[in-house]
Amino acid sequence: MSEPNPVVVVGASLAGLRAVEGVRRAGFKGELVLVGAEEQLPYNRPPLSKDLLTGIIEHDPLELCTAEHLAGLGVTLRLGTPATGLDLDAREIVLDGARLPFGSLLITTGSRPAALPHGGAPPQGVHLLRTVDDALALRDDLLRARDVVVVGAGFVGAEVASSAAKLGARVTVVEAAPAPLTRALGPTIGEVCGRLHELHGVTLRCGTGVAQLEGTPAVTAVRLTDGTRLSADVVVVGIGVRPDTGWLEGSGLDLRDGVVCDETLNAGHPRVWAAGDVASWTNPVYGRRMRLQSWTAAAEQALVAGRNAVAGTPTPCPVVPYFWSDQYGKRLAALGVPGAADEPHVVGDLHGLRFLSLHPDGDRIGMVFALDRPDLIMKFRRLVMTRAPFGDAVELAERLVA
Known part of the structure; x- marks a missing residue:
């Protein structure tokens, strides 16, 4: 499985790394290029606001992979090289004056803080x-x-x-x-x-x-x-953050709150895909378009987008949003998307800051939030993924926290 021009991934982030891995897992044997604006290899961003600031860890342990891992995947690195434009007609990426042709393109440039x-x-x-x-x-x-x-x-x-x-x-x-x-x-x-x-x-x-x-x-x-x-x-x-799409202005892609994609993460052009914070895609779990800003969503999307970019038949990318945050020695975690009404059902010690809250979406479970109970959150994954009745989630929570 190969083509004359390389598969190019723009954005050397977590999503970029998982995208190149997805391309290779799908059996693509051709040239594969990873372009990144920073000089660093793909690294883990969540510790930037926590352990790196406090000095618990230093820079090197942040790396998500080694140069040897990428070499083993046959990836050509173009780091420290920001993309400045996209020419869809010519199928070329503009790199600070130079041009890089592509057979398929994966956009994983993430977001920028406001x-x-x-x-x-x-x-x-x-x-x-x-x-x-x-x-x-x-x-x-x-x-x-x-x-x-x-x-x-x-x-x-x-x-x-x-x-x-x-x-x-x-x-x-x-x-x-x-x-x-x-x-x-x-x-x-x-x-x-x-x-x-x-x-x-x-x-x-x-x-x-x-x-x-x-x-x-x-x-x-x-x-x-x-x-x-x-x-x-x-x-x-x-x-807050904004999707990093400035380099795509004028390309012809739909850039409403990110690169607009269908449920397979295709960006409206037969050879262009997007994943991670930059992608606004139709999530088949919920049947509506959303842009997620979480580590797990970026990883899941990028593997699917990488496979779809080189596969004969693309597949949808269902994602149940999951995110976590470490604050003041406590772990906060959430799974799913809450409904419009603010009617959480709380199980546990609300005043002692150790509880589960269940958030309905109509009569279905929308989201489960855990404060200082990270051990319980993933027990609700099947219920959230299948949009189970809210009462089923309440029953499980009462049983787990009893």
Whole structure:
């Protein structure tokens, strides 16, 4: 199974690594190229906001594979080479002026963190977190910081706050929503998770945003929209991410909240596929389009997309979203997608922050969330995957936590 032009994977991330592995598992024997904007081999991003910041681990253990592993797969590496454009008619990727032809293309460029609006470059000490270099620069600043302001109480913001507090800084978390994690977990469980910050000496300010960053050349304070002024040596912005599709503008691909794909992860062109944070695909489990931002979803999608890119008959890619977060010594984990109504059924010790919450989607189980009970979450996988009746999930939870 080969073709004159190479299979090219753009994005040397977890998804990029799994994509090249999927291509080879499908039996493709031709040329396979992995293009990445960073100089590093594919590495693990979740520790960037946790163990790398606190110094528990260093850079090298983050690597997901060795150069020898990729050589064994027959992968040609083009690292430190960002893609800047895509010419579908010519079937070529533009690489900073050069052009790379492809037979099939897999897009795995992930996402980029959103920045605060600011006239010109932000002051020194203001950080976004995406790459290992970002994390190392932030760690250097955190080791000297007294006052840290984290903007955004999502999972990444909460993990950075936890890490900064562990390093001894005074930490304030600013969140525009009424409670942390409301988009992912709903306000009821979000408010409970907010107690984690407060129990560990971190100040949580919800229902307000950033009006202005003060200080030149380095940040000295953050002024909030409610008029409050917070002293700050370091500011970390964690207000969400955007799919990394800028290099695809004008290519003809549908780029509505990522690369729009069908249920097989095909991007609307017979030789183009996408996977990971950059892909907005029709998830056959739910029958609707979604873009997932989790480690497990990226890995599952990329293996399927890699196989489909070289297989004769592509197959759908069903994914039950699973994500986890480590904060203040506790593991938070969720499986599935919640429904519109915020009506969780809680089993366990809600006030002691050790519980399961079951979130309905109509009369079906939508999502299971576990705080400090990571041992139980995967016992619900079959029920969530099959969209089982909500009562079945409640019965299982009551039995497990009894």
